[in-house]
Amino acid sequence: MADGYLVYGAEGSGSIPVEAALTLIGAPYRVEEIVTYASEEERRKMAPHNPMRQVPVLVTPEGETITESAAILIWLAERHPDAKLAPSPGDPMRARFLRWMCFIPASIYSMYWVRDVPARLVGDDRAAQAEMDRRTLARIADCWAVMESHIAPAGDFLLGDQVSVLDLYMAVVSRWRPLRPRFHEVAPRLGEVARRVDALPALAAFWSKRFPFEGDYAD
Template identity: 70%
Template sequence: MTYTLYGAAGSGSVPVEAAMTLIGLDYRVIEAVTWEGEAERDKVAFVNPMRQIPAMITPEGETITESAAILIWLADSHPEARLGPGLDDPRRAQFLRWMTFIPASIYSMFWVRDVPSRLVGDDAAAQAEVRLRTAERIAKCWGLMDSQITPGRFLLGEDLSVLDLYVAVASRWTPRRTRFYAEAPRMAEVMRRVDALPELQSFWSKRFPFTDDA
């Protein structure tokens, strides 16, 4: 009953790996650092035609792509782990809202900023402007989310969820945690708590080691 996950340290596969770690699933990671070139993207092509990570193959042989979809599926498939509100939970609507807000409004920016030439060609000045504006957009989105969410101990209240894991990883990408803390002070306290979870300390050190700014 082994899950296979195509991913990379520091990437969008990390919250999925963290969730599987907390649930106690048997899984293996096939490293595919897709931002390092065609050969790495080709590793993923047969499971995800977009050649993007994460992509997961379940023990039954089903392929699931998109980090938010995988995280929601894991939470729903393992209710005993209490990593997401169920269908009849009053927190369910906000859970789905923010689980889709992150990839739609924040994660999607990285397709643009990681390789600006995709949209603006080889113009160095235009590429620099794209990186600047996408960083500002990401920061603004974190601030918008912070203004509309009322955390408890965790983002949805007193229970840890895959939403916390998702934000804990995505908030460490550009413009990084220092800016995130400034834009999203209420969520900042929750992320510090997620960073410090004893059951994930070994995991974080292996898959996304902390730095002074993250």
């Protein structure tokens, strides 16, 4: 990948904030579409690139493989400081940035491994699966409410008037279930930031192509 980055990802998936960051950075990249949420066959395709069989995966121009969306986003922001997509070490906002960049995958994103295929934990019991779905959606909403109560936007975005990879991450994950209306209900201040991310002119064509605002994902 000496000519740019390679992203293993899929429309509407966890690769979207990574692709959005690369778009804002202006770095050349291409996407190899592997829709791991669609089938076991697709997940098997990911095994050579990520033993967890999940997207996103970023392959750097030097050939290094990075998994885990938060790690990729932090690394990209540090690799491309001129894009100003994260506070630098020593910046007063650095602690807030790292805290919530870890909170989203640990407390919210991780719930989707359970709720997307509840049989992974509760087997074929349909009643148990339904209850697992209900409880994980409630947990996701509760976690957004926790974040809402502990972080006040420092400007137009979470860390100031400059969009960051934290804003991109939140804006994408908040579009997944229980969907934006519930997100806005439990986290209205975060919701206003998410709307600003949605409306960024530099990402208008990107959103339209990779995660259109329609159907369940309309705000």
